[in-house]
Amino acid sequence: MKAFAELLDALSFQPGRNGKLALLTTYLAETPDPDRGWALAALTGELSLRQAKPALVRGLVMERVDETLFALSYEYVGDLAETVALIWPERPGANRVPSVAEVIEQAETTGKSALPALLAGWFDAMTATQRWATIKLMTGALRVGVSARLAKTALAQWAGREADEIEEVWHAVAAPYSDLFAWLEGKGERPDPAHSAAFRPVMLAHALDEDDLERLDPADFRAEWKWDGIRVQVVGESGRLRLYSRTGEEIGAAFPDLLDGPAIEATLDGELLVVREGLVAPFADLQKRLNRKTVTAKLAGSHPAHIRLYDLLVEGGQDLRALPFDTRRGRLEAWHAAHGHPRMDLSPMVPFESWEELAAIRAGATGEAVEGVMLKRGDSAYVPGRPKGPWFKWKFDPHLVDAVLMYAQRGHGKRSSFFSDYTFGVWRDEELVPVGKAYFGFTDEELKQLDAWVRKHAVERFGPVTAVERKLVLEVAFEGLQRSPRHKSGIAMRFPRISRIRWDKPAIEADRIAALEDLLEG
Amino acid sequence: MSPAPNWLKPVPGGLWCEPGGFFVDPTRAVDRAVITHGHADHARAGHGHVLATAQTLAIMEDRYGERAGDNRQAARYGEAVRIGDVTVTLRPAGHVLGSAQAVLEHKGERIVVSGDYKRRRDPTCPAFEPVNCDLFITEATFALPVFRHPDDREEIARLLHTRTVFPERALLVGAYTLGKAQRILCLLREAGYDRPIYTHGSLDAINATYRRFGIDFGDLRPVLETDKADMAGEIVIAPPSTLADRWSRRLPDPVPCFASGWMRVRARARQRAVEVPLVISDHADWDELNRTLDDVGAPHVWVTHGAEEALIHAAMQRGFDARALRLQGYEDDAE
Structure with missing residues (x-):
């Protein structure tokens, strides 16, 4: 726990993205398996120990510390977990500081009644920072300002690869990721993402500079609305159905209303929206559904989730990403007609002849639940990342x-x-x-x-x-x-x-x- | 329990010793003063007669020049000096260079005014010596059980590890100019760090005084004379105020580090936008404060500047007659 506790501590004080990346890559380079793998699982939110409730930790400390002194200390520090970590009376030599792997393994296998003694034994031997980090790990809230995407980006940077290469295999591997590390260090095969309903890195658009329009031929492009929600990917494979954010984070648990529908054998790109009686609700309504681990039936009922489909990447196991947009759009329409899902509809195409005509259509749409217009070359393949040229977003002026x-x-x-x-x-x-x-x-x-x-x-x-x-x-x-x-x-x-x-x-x-x-x- | 000695009194201006006709660490200019150590809130300018260690007098002379005291008398640790009806002996306090406890004896009673102190090893000053007494006056800067200072070698190791994480950035360590800065310099050298260490100009005079008393810092260089680009990966020691000051812009993307006991509490570190909080303190932590009460065995304890309430509660539970001594004019916060 020593290195991991120091990592969390340093991350919690590090405001910059690059600074966080430097801390993470240094940790990955310096820490052996399996600890770094478990640490990665914790940082990407793949662990859900949630074994220890804050009340349990408080109870443990009250058996050891004078009540008045605890109250004065808590009042001064202001945070319960931190107060416990700092005030715990150490007994150096009483025990050994466990590794991250030991903490996770024993936390998972120890029953509720034996847990307090296990924690107390660790705390006796640990430093204040290690106790603080252990409490964070055990209560399931790291809160050190690292998203799953940032942790994977750090892993990619450390291994000299692209973050999307990590995303491609991420759902085929599991903590503590020894096969993933072996591959990244050139000591093993690439983990096989097939049949795991894996995320396909998404294709993004460049902002349109209106001067660009002069040299672009309108006949080459298709237009559709840029809906004001969040970009998502739905993946159905071998009976599994997953919902990903555009950075590959799995967010399905908070959207049972979307995933409880009929089985799907396809990978779909679309926009997550709240839609009531066919009308897209303002972004603020969608925000109520975001960043949650679960959702109540009441909220799912009052803020029904919906996906407006943009693209079809995989159908029945066949990867369509290399095909032109027009072909994929045809397949998407056919798929939707055949397998229509009650909570999904097609993002309509916006027909136009000239840029002037499109500009007029776009100008008329201000105030609706759209952010602007998307332009996609009819012949564009689906390429991960933000390639220059095939796709543009023509957003409304701020x-x-x-x-x-x-x-x-x-x-x-x-x-x-x-x-x-x-x-x-x-x-x-x-x-x-x-x-x-x-x-x-x-x-x-x-x-x-x-x-x-x-x-x-x-x-x-x-x-x-x-x-x-x-x-x-x-x-x-x-x-x-x-x-x-x-x-x-x-x-x-x-x-x-x-x-x-x-x-x-x-x-x-x-x-x-x-x-x-x-x-x-x- | 015998009653507490009654010949040392808290009055406006500080602790007044009537049979000796002197104050200890007075907060305004007085005729006769005994000074425990050189921090500005304890050692003020303009006294008529000053008794202190040679090191403390030198620090006061650096800061105040002519106003350091009309008549300055140096006492060695352990040397008994008679002032009026009182015998005054200075004993090491382990706080900073020259820091002392004032041991006062009168009519068979002994009072120890500890000044600021710590019980840890400090390469820049001799260790605190517990003296048995009837009344012990203790500081309480970190008198809450959440303050247990970690091993300073671990803190220095963390600072050095930060260099490997950010090789392209300078490490800007905020440390109080008298005491903390010099202790950090020595700890870095003890950890085997042998590169030049860069210092802010405001440290020069005090560093020179420390050198005069035999403390060696190795190769120190002024920041001003070095190109910004050459400062990547280097360690800079400067007063804490520079962390958020325009002065820091001469360094390449500096990593703000701060060495203080207050860094134990995360909100304190976050408040100052510190990236690397170093929990290194020149004050006694909770365990040291309580152990010291046992070591000096004084039935009466007066607690001053800091979290008096918690220490008094703990001391009373263990049978001490403890009370808060509310003295104005000392900084609870400065470290």
Whole structure:
């Protein structure tokens, strides 16, 4: 547990993606099997020990520590698991620090009644950081800011391969992944992903630069709506049915309403949406269904999940990915007609003759549950990743608002000496109400200028937050608005970023809240 | 239990010893002062007469120059000095270079003012010596059972491992200028780290004083004279304020590290956006505080600056007459 505890500890303090990758690759390089495999399983969420409830851990510590001292300590530290980890009276030499493999193996095989003694024996021998990491592992919530995709990316980086190569075989291997590591180290065969309902890495589109249209022939392209949900893949193989996010994370457990339908022998690419009586609900409704391990019948009923199909990658064991889009689309339509699933429908094609005509259609669709238009070459094969040329997304132009900088906060990592997080507001009568927070969109040079401006115009500090004079106008671009009772303004922005610094514009000429409320109505 | 000695009193300005006519670590300028160690909240400027170790006097002279005290008297550890009706002896406190406990004797009673102290080995100063006494005045900076400082060698090993994870970044270690910085330098050398170590200019004077008293740091270099690109993989020791300061921009993507006992609590480390918290403290941890009460065997214990409540609770349970000594003007937080 020593190396794994230090890894979790370091990850929990590491704000940057690259920093996390460096920590993970170093760990994979330095740690032997099977510990690194179990660690990988824990980080990718493939383990579900959930053996120890926080109450059990609390009970154990209360047998050993004075009640008043525990209360004073808990009040100071604020986190139960951390307090227990720190306050546990160590008995060095009483036991041996177990390996990750031992912790997982014994946690899985030890019954409920023997578990407290097992934990206490470990805790006696461990350091505070090791106890903290063990509690995290046993209660099933690592929360160190590492997604399954990031862990797999680190594995790929360490092995000198592409993350998609890992995804291809991921569902054919199981913890502690000795066959996977053997293959990556050149000591074994590639694990065979056939018949395991494996994920196929998805194909993504580049953003369209409208100047590109001049050199593109409309006859080569097919258009369809870019629906405002999340991209998913449904895989049915040998009686198994799985649902993956676009990064290959299995999310099926939270969508029984989708997977309980008829058996499927196909791999389908589509958009996950909430649809009620044929109408796509706003993204906020879908968000209620995301990032859950399970779902209640009530929520599944009030927020029914639906998949709008874009593509057919595998049918009856035949890999169609090398075929042209037009052929795959024909097969998709035929498959849907034959095997129609009640919770799936086809993403309709949008016929057009010229770019002007498509631009007019696109302009007329603003405000519906679409983000823009997808353009796909009729002859394009399905290639994992983001190849340049075959697919484009032609998103709606972002909304813009002129807002006044109100508060700034220091960033993390490289930006920890910079004020790089900006809270901005718009006018409601005579006062400014905050409407969002942005921390990107500007260049490094602009960041320096903003940082210098904040330091010069700071008026008050609230912990890490610095209030500034209400003088500087920022042009903020965003994708949409939602009502939010959590914000004072009642409005939350999607994907806000600083698009321009309006050094020239007086604050009094910034936008009013009415401008945003109109957008909500429309 | 005999009553507590009544000839040392907390008054505005510090601890006043009437039969000796002096204060211990006064928080304002006084006629006569006994100073336990050189940290600025204990060693202030402008006293008439100062008694301290030679090292502490040197630190005060670095900081205050002429204002370090009109009449400065150095005492060796263990040397008895008579002031008025009181015998004062300085004994090692193990906190920083020159740090001492003030042992005060009067009419057959003995009071020990510990100042700040720790019980761990520190390559820059002699270890704390427990002295049997009637009244023991202890600090309580880390007086909660969640504070158990780990082995400092493990913390240094973690710092050095960070170099292998981020070879292209500099490691910026925030450490208090007096004591912590020099201890880290020595611990790095003991761990076999023999590359040059880069230091912030504000450490120069204190480092020179430590050298004068025989502490060797090996090859130290100023950050200013080195190219940014050449600082990749190097270790820089600087005051904690530099972690979030523009000064750090002269380093390549610095990894913010902070050496302090407070780093034991994750929220504290996160608050300062530290990536590598190093739990290295110059104060006694919970176990050391409690062990020290046993070692000095004083029936009466006064607890000052820090988490008094928890230590008093634990001491009372073990039969000590313990009470909080509320003195103004000391920093609970600085470490």
